[in-house]
Amino acid sequence: MVKAYPAGHLQPEALTAKTKMVSSRGASSDDDEEEQTLHFKRLSYDAQRLLEVEGGSCLAVHDKFLLVGTQVGNIHILDHQGNRTKTLTTHTTPVSHISIDEKGEHMASCAETGDVAVHGTASQETNISFQFNEPVYFCVLHPHFSSDSKRRFVIGTDKIIYYQRNFFNHYKTSILHQGEGAVRTCSWNSRFAAFATDISVVVFDMTNIAVICKFKRDQAPTRHPEFYPSRLAWMDERQLLVGWADRISLCNIKDKMIRAQSSTSSFYLEISSMFTTDDIFVCGLAPFGSNIAILGTEKLADGWENTTQMLFQLLEPHNKYCTQLSSNRIPLNMTSKLRTNFMLNCLTSEQRFFILSNSELVVIRFADKDEHIDRLIGEKKYEEAMQVMVNCSDEIKRHGQLSVGKSYLNHLLETERYAEVGPLAQRIFGSQTDHWEDQVFSLANRRLCYTVAHYIPCQRDKKLSSEAYEIILNEYIHTRPNELPNLIRRWRGLYSLETIQNVIEERFKYSPDVYLEEAIGLLKTDQGQYADALDIFLKIGLGKEAITLLHNKFDFLKDRLLQCLLPFMKVDHKEAAMFLAKHNYYSVKQVSDQLRHHKEYLLEYLLCKFTKDPQALDEGFHDLLMEHFATDGEFALLQFFRKSNKFSLEKALEICEKNGHLRATAYLYERMGSLKKALAIITEELRDVEQAIEFCKDQDREDLWTVLTSFCVKQPDLLTVLLSRIGNYIDPTGVIEAIPPGLQIPNLRDSLVRILHDFKLQIALRGSSNKIFESNRCTMFERLHDVRRKGISVTEDAVCEICNHRIVSRDMSRSVRTATFACKHTYHMPCLEGQDELTCYICQKKNSAASDFSEYYNN
Template identity: 35%
Template sequence: EDESEEEPKLKYERLSNGVTEILQKDAASCMTVHEKFLALGTHYGKVYLLDVQGNITQKFDVSPVKINQISLDESGEHMGVCSEDGKVQVFGLYSAEEFHEMFDCPIKIVAVHPHFVRSHFKQFVTGGKKLLLYERGWMNRWKPSVLHEGEGNIRNVKWRGHLIAWANNMGVKILDMISKQRITNVPRDDISLRPDMYPCSLCWKDNLTLIIGWGNSVKICSVKERHASEMRDLPNRYVEIVFQFDTEFYISGLAPLCDQLVILSYVKEISEKTEVECCARPRLDIVQPLPESCEEISSDALTVRGFQENECRDYHLEYSEGESLFYIISPRDVVVAKERDQDDHIDWLLEKKKYEEALMAAEISQKTIKKHKILDIGLAYINHLVEKGEYDLAARKCQKILGKNTELWEFEVYKFKEIGQLKAISRYLPRRDPVLKPLIYEMVLHEFLESDYEGFATLIKEWPGDLYNNTIIVQAVVDHLKKDPQNRTLLQTLAELYTYDQRYGRALEIYLTLRHKDVFQLIHKHNLFSSIRDKIVLLMDFDSEKAVDMLLDNEDKISIDRVVEELENRPELQHVYLHKLFKRDHHKGQRYHEKQISLYAEYDRPNLLPFLRDSTHCPLEKALEICQQRNFVEETVYLLSRMGNSRSALKMIMEELQDVDKAIEFAKEQDDGELWEDLILYSIDKPPFITGLLNNIGTHVDPILLIHRIKEGMEIPNLRDSLVKILQDYNLQILLREGCKKILVADSLSLLKKMHRTQMKGVLVDEENICESCLSPILPSDASKSFNVVVFHCRHMFHKECLLVSNTV
């Protein structure tokens, strides 16, 4: 993606109000940042306290010359100031506590203890030619001690926790205030650069991480504890450089941003006009440190006032840890850089016309954004799509963006109407919750009716009928049908409109005219059977199968007689109806069975014979007459047989059909000896018939009767095979009889044995049994007496003497 399309990481604004007023008459020399306020030092020796909007809250006249550095403790209650005339001043902003000191050389730096507000941390350091530590002792007297000297002027100092880092002409040192030991010396890389023109930038990321920027070199140092076994005479802490890389330009300041760095760079470039090196706009870069290099995340050139006259030492970078605010200080300008929030992100997306992404970002962050509203972004998106001519996409987005806001929906519809794109939005108009004014839907329907009949028909199918005034739309369709009365699309749509309006009769007429598939559904759904009594022929012409099923399923609403009467002039349709009626129930239409004979004969002969067989109400004489007139042999044969004239039927089979197999089959069905005799007599002089008889009559007639009648010398096709088959059939019959005999004997013997076993079983006789003759208990009361009892297999019991006396056997 092109760089111009990359979103910046920071946003910028000038610190105005009181700052503007100050810098019109003076120039900024330094600044320090507290979470509650700002402290700005100037070239005319003034120190201003400012709120975060740049308004002046306090002013201190410290010196007539340039303020070199301002230091604040963490509480923001004590300030240290040093100036070019050697003056150092430490005082309480909200107390009378104050310290003054004058040196005979410029003091470049001052740093108060981060916890200066506490009584046992009353310490600060100053730097000129020496690094001095001031501590308040007995009687509130300040005692100075030299921490370092002999390596040129002290250029910068930063105090964090128990560690003090400072820079002089030779490099950067760190002092552990607990052990009062210097724990490292980080030498300056490029000694060719004047330290006063290209000063060192120091920044504590946390209590143990120091960031050093000098010239074009960046080092990130980590303070670590030394293992006890390694100490000997060494400090208990040491410093390890964990990241080190060079930048393209000279560093004027740096600050941490999470795990990244913000670097303020001083830039020089060759003028295109004079071809002389000149000062360019400073850059603020965000980089991701790597072990031996860095990755540039973003880079912005800043248009600060007077950048053409500024040097590297004129720029400073301060930051507010809690809020990720970065202050770029130059003599004539103070610029604040902030991390961009979601509102800024959305602003950038809208500026780049990335409305889809902007809408998505707003939806995700709707609880945090303050400047933007999802609806406003959505409306802008719709307008953008309309301007681009993407009407369908714009209409589709209306569903999501406009939601249930009926006023906005109606506004957008009118807007689409103005540009002639009502069709585009029609598919996405709300149909339920919310519902727009009927006029809106009618306006869309009229648009389609004027130019797109198919689209109009689709909307009528898809839209509920209560969205618009049905009467108005019906009249509009009727008016168009006057110009094009045969238009099927309009006619079908009009039928649907009549259905919505519950004018089912009119809808039915149109559906029948069009032969529309939904006509049967319409009749069933709205019970329109009274309306179709005179339209049965139309229904049958359209789909006879569905029509017949419907009529038969609703006999209670349209009687069989009414249907037959309506179909009187269309016998082919009458037959279809009566045939299906007969298949459903052989008796319901019995009064029309005589009529059906002619109908079957005319339109459906294959089903005539099954009808004659299944019908018990068919007049046989009438049927025979019709079949004989039409020379329907099979049907005539069946009728003759059914009427008892089997011999005539057999004769017709043999003479008309010349089909010996059918004749034999018919004789088998009738099982009449006389018919077999007639069949043999008829076949005796016809060799093919004789062959057929020899092959098939063995199971019904003795073949000898036929063989004896065959004339000597007659040639009979396949006679040998037929005789062999007769013998085989005879042998098979013998075998079957013998097998059956064996089975019968075996079964009889098995049953006899079973009966014998059953009869040999004992029969229980107890005191409850009685004699069937005398009705006395079967067993005597005195068991010692002898007695005789007769028990039959049927479980009847008798005393023997009762049986003999009564002669019951």
């Protein structure tokens, strides 16, 4: 596919299938990494004309403007679109370097002939000029030159000359480094500055004017520094990037833990990454988040370079290697084969790169989110475009989720990917009912409403117009009747019942369908025509729907159900039987009369009724159920016997003996009172001593234990079981005495040990119980004694309950003995004479239990 680029744009030739970049924050991770496209644009307007006439020699970039030095010595100030705003005629020979401070208020420039100028970009107040008799390679201002009181800057010739202003506004100079040939490059970042000579790189602490580190150039002698100069760039305030030919180093400046006395700096430099590029010689370096942007020439397989084209690459550095994230050829006008005539600058605030050659100025930027979405839409990658819309909504200006989503919907419909239409519409429309209605009306013409039917809003507070729901239902009536009932259930109350019912009935006339009948039944239910709805559900065999209707509207349908009981059972006889058994509105006789010719249905109903209330069935029904349970097995029959008391014992005994149900037979004999016969079946026929022991224990009769013992004595193997179990229920001595001498009993010793153990345990339990009883008795007696010792208050107004005279007399000579009972009744003792026992007269008269509190007090 050929991409079209606007006028003034270059078309890059991609070396890789994809161009990948990390996020603007520079965090390299799988979540942030995304596919983007590089945009190459040649600045036109004044920039292009100036470079064609004068030729470019150096470049400096700032957030506000660009500074372009030319071969004729002029410095042009351009805006970022390439329009010239000002021209400085500072030099007469090619400008070799330009430096700008961070605020963009001052700049410094130098020419090959030794001219150096420092001046303001907007005023001439701080203009300074120097003349050297040797080549000057750079003049770099302190990054905060405008606010720096010392107005510091450095100049590079064959030495590093440091300038700072003194108290009298005169500049003081000092040489920081020399003796290694030309100092060709400098990069100053706040406190630290790096300088590159033909031999080494020197890093300075510019606050203390101290060398932090110096490391030598590591390149083959054939790669002369004039043609392969060092390139320096700061990744951040303490991370330096150094490029030499095809070798790149990443250096970190760190604080020293302990500063040596001989050292003038408290920092040291550590090379954290060093690697050789595979296919490029470095012409320019720039940081890009945590990655590296490189401009250079292509390295050929034989080690030489291809100078006919330039490459622009993004690399992710590692310890001893790098990962190439992208690589693109830049078809510049290669009017010069000298690699030193190409330079790369980065505007980090906007993530844009500027490439200067002799004849053109090219801007490289990554596509913004809107352009990224345009590309994805053009490539039909709508899902990726939607994801970008969600993740980067703050960065998108031109596109909206709704517009992109609608384009995606149209694409799905065109490519007949109908299953994806509904979920996507829900994502983009949400609860916006107007957009949903527009989409429904649009799909109706193509009979594709079913693609969104299960996703449109159907809440009471977020619903579409009734026409929208009716359009979709109409489509289902004619094309998808099998899905119509579920839709009618889901959309209750959102459409006109009469309208939809008329359409269904009209369709049903010439195309009968069970689903259409079900839909009619649902509509009749919603209209309150419950009897008609029930008839329809039973007719088409919808037992679950019929039972739901009966549960909800039983008061309206209880009489109608009795008229159609047999069809109701035919639909789902198990659920129907449970429903009928649950409702006591119908008597057993009413239901059984209608089902008497259908034994299966009748039995199912009787079983459900018996489970709910066994006493609700008459004896005849119990006998019928007994015959049914007899065929299900002995266990089911026994369960029935234990729950029922209305069946015929004689008939039950006959059935059990006929079918060989011995346990059930023993149970029946037990119930009839023939305990010994029941025990005989358990022991002689079942030979189940365990059950026999349980049987004797439940009956608690000594004669049964004797019968069991007599039987087990004849069977030594059964006697072992009996001896090991009876110690907790009867005195085992009787069993032991009944054993005839000389009888061989298996495991007799263990059984006797078990009996003795149980006997000791019972004695211990009885002794402990006696101790607990005695303790509780003493405690309760003490409490009773304390209660009885308490006095009973007799007030001054108290009178004898027999003579009605005052109990308390102020004249002590007339006082008599009195008796006060626990019931608070008080008497004169003489009044109680003649009674056999000292009891309360009133309480005894009321046939109440007389109080045994016989203490009394003399007054």
